[in-house]
Amino acid sequence: MSEIRLSFDIKHNDFDRAGAASSNLKNSLKQLGYPPEDIRRVAIASYEAEMNVVVHASDGKMEAIITPEMVDIWVIDKGPGIENIELAMQEGYSTAPDKIRELGFGAGMGLPNIKKNSDFFEIESKVPDGTKVHFIIRRKTGK
Amino acid sequence: MNNLKVEDLKNFLPCKECFITEPNRCVSSICASDLMSEVLLIAQKDGIIVTNLLNIQTIRTAEMVEASAIIFVRGKKPTKEMVELAKKSGISIYVTDKGMFETCGMLYEKGLSMLT
Numbered sequence: 001m002s003e004i005r006l007s008f009d010i011k012h013n014d015f016d017r018a019g020a021a022s023s024n025l026k027n028s029l030k031q032l033g034y035p036p037e038d039i040r041r042v043a044i045a046s047y048e049a050e051m052n053v054v055v056h057a058s059d060g061k062m063e064a065i066i067t068p069e070m071v072d073i074w075v076i077d078k079g080p081g082i083e084n085i086e087l088a089m090q091e092g093y094s095t096a097p098d099k100i101r102e103l104g105f106g107a108g109m110g111l112p113n114i115k116k117n118s119d120f121f122e123i124e125s126k127v128p129d130g131t132k133v134h135f136i137i138r139r140k141t142g143k
Numbered sequence: 144m145n146n147l148k149v150e151d152l153k154n155f156l157p158c159k160e161c162f163i164t165e166p167n168r169c170v171s172s173i174c175a176s177d178l179m180s181e182v183l184l185i186a187q188k189d190g191i192i193v194t195n196l197l198n199i200q201t202i203r204t205a206e207m208v209e210a211s212a213i214i215f216v217r218g219k220k221p222t223k224e225m226v227e228l229a230k231k232s233g234i235s236i237y238v239t240d241k242g243m244f245e246t247c248g249m250l251y252e253k254g255l256s257m258l259t
Contacts, residue, residue, distance in 0.1 A: 019203030026207070036188075036209070043207040044183055051200075104179035104196045104204070113184050 004032070004066040010053040010077075015103060018054040021062045022047040025073075032066065035141040042071050042137045045117040048110040049075040049133050055100050056080075057131065070119075070138045081127035089115070089123075145170070145254035149212050149235045152191075156249055159218055160238040164230045168211045173255050175247050179204040186210060191255070193246050199225055206232040216243050 006028060008021035026043040034042075046062065053060040053075060060077030082088045089111050096106025111133075115121040118135035125131040150166035152158075174186040175193040179200055182192055186208040194201060197219040205213050206228075212235040215221060220238055221229075229236050239246055 016199060018200060019207070023203065023206060040188060040207075040209055043209075047203065047207045048183060103198060104177060104182075104200060107178050107180035109180040109184050113180075116184075 002067070004028070006064045006066070008062045010050055010060045010062060010075075012054060012058050012060075014054060018051060019047055022050050025062070025064050025071075029066065029071065034066075034071075034139065037141065038071075038137060038139050041117040042073070045114045045135055045137065046073055046075075048114045049073070049135070051105055052110050052131075052133070053077045055096055055105055060130070068139065070136050072136050073134070075133045077130045079128045079130040081130055082123075082125040083127055085123055085125055147253055147255065151253075152212065152214070152235075152237055155253060156214070156237060156239055156246065157241060158237050158239055160220060160236075162221075162226050162229065162236040164235050165211070165233045166235075168233065168235075170211050170255065173247060173250050173257055174208075174210075175243055175257075183208060185257075191250065193243060193250070195219065195243065197221060197225075199228065201225075202228045202232070202234065205229070205234050210234055212237060214239060214246055216241060216246050 029039045057077035063074045065072040087093050091112045092108040094106050094108035100106040119138045120136040122134045147170045149168045171189040172187045174182055174190045176182050177194055177196045182204050188209045189211045191212045192205050192210050193214045202225050214237045218240045
């Protein structure tokens, strides 16, 4: 395996399909023989990032580059962007409406949980252009 | 440490319905919450998710955290689509009329807790 690139579209408010991109990524890593613990970290981080787009943003995409050493993931949306990233990174801080909370999300744990499950994490956002979340999960166990 | 398997749940939990996909899968711990954001943060691999929240994202969340089973409390029945998605991911589903507190109590008595 040298390098595999995967790209998925994410639709705002499409709760029926939400999670499909992360599920596909997870299954690809399984087929490539990635260790289960690393796959779990990728799945949790990518699902959180995917849900952020579904809940908060207009449409976006997820791009993943898989190498034998790491999984490098970019989740990019088309706005409206985050006004205060420092606040958004605080556990418990959320701007999600009640409708989203009724679906079990919007508890303000998403971005901190992506960071927790990643070996590298960065976020860039510009109002109203959009947000880029970039995170890397390195393969921890045998290749 | 417990030796519980997914199929053992039906022996002590009053179930209205169950959809067992991997009966011999080991069960590690309980994660009881209606907040999927919280489940993503604290659930352990092979854990059981006990929840009131019935929607397709409950199944997706269970898939991401590698849960072994979901118990829907207070008689909430999953749709066919939810059952199919769970089956694809090797997740069993139980439906009980018991509430969250009583369900967790029954699991706790069998040696399961929040963290292992």
